[in-house]
Amino acid sequence: MNFTLDIPTGQEARTPKYNVNGVNFNPSVKFDNPSGAAHYNQSVKLVGDKQITFQSIYQLRKHLKEKGIQDPIRLVNNHYQLNVEIASDYDKFIYLLEQKRHDEISIQQLLNYYEGDFLAEEEYSWAIQTQLRLKQGILHVLEMYITTTISINSLLKLNCLQKMLELDEFNENYMFLLLEFLIGQNKKQDCIKCYERIQEKLSEIGISVPEKILSIYNAYMIHV
Known part of the structure; x- marks a missing residue:
């Protein structure tokens, strides 16, 4: 199995490595290396399924800078890290969930954002606690809203009740x-x-x- 890294001469120390706690452009892939074959040390692993080039990092950095993002990629402890603030539905949902007061608009937005459990399709074991926390959070907000709000839109109340029963x-x-x-x-x-x-x-x-x-x-x- 042949694999190479396109590294400029004199830049060997800057070889990108896999970082389990960061954003990686080269996901780690294990391969079978039986001891009897004696091809490589048993601890060897293939990093990425394609060549990793400094040119490709340069192009990505250039593209992001053209979008107005300064210093988008950093090399920290020989690991590339994406230094970009990404807006997501998750952030908007958390913002709404943590509001002290809710009205028809914020409740409808919560219903729109919460279409299913957090990363449910990916089945990440580390996401289970977050899934439970978010589900309990929206159930609490919806229940408090329909039981304490004196005047409430009937269609919105129906949607809240249906969502609550869907989740529990x-x-x-x-x-x-x-x-x-x-x-x-x-x-x-x-x-x-x-x-x-x-x-x-x-x-x-x-x-x-x-x-x-x-x-x-x-x-x-x-x-x-």
């Missing part, structure tokens, strides 16, 4: 709040569908519909 699908209190809301809106067919979904969901874990939910549903159905 076996939460009996959220089930009750959603059904209670639909009853208050006198939406018979939606109430029936909601109750059937509650039955189906709780049956998955062998639990009967709680008496509180059963009572308000039966009382409503008798009078419609």
Whole structure:
């Protein structure tokens, strides 16, 4: 297996290396090197799947500078680091989540940003705690908003309740709040569908519909 680094003469000490705590342009890749083959030392690893050139770093730095970003790439302890502030939905979501007061606009923005768990598709084990923290955070904000706000847009309240139940699908209190809301809106067919979904969901874990939910549903159905 042949691999090289295009390093200018006299610049060997500046060879880019893999940094587990930084942004790398050359992800580390392990390869099979059995001791019997005696090709390389067993500790050897291939860094990157393509040649790493100082020219490519130069081009990236030049491109970023043309975008108005000064000193975009730094060489720190023989490791390249991307020195760029990146705006993301995550930052906007955290900003909204940490607001002390919420209105219809901020709540709708939170609903729009939170489409799923943080990095759920990547399945990173290190992201689990962040996922839980963000989920608990938005659930707390939504629950506080719908239970303490005196005048609230009915569609927004419905969206909040649906999101809450989506994120905590076996939460009996959220089930009750959603059904209670639909009853208050006198939406018979939606109430029936909601109750059937509650039955189906709780049956998955062998639990009967709680008496509180059963009572308000039966009382409503008798009078419609």
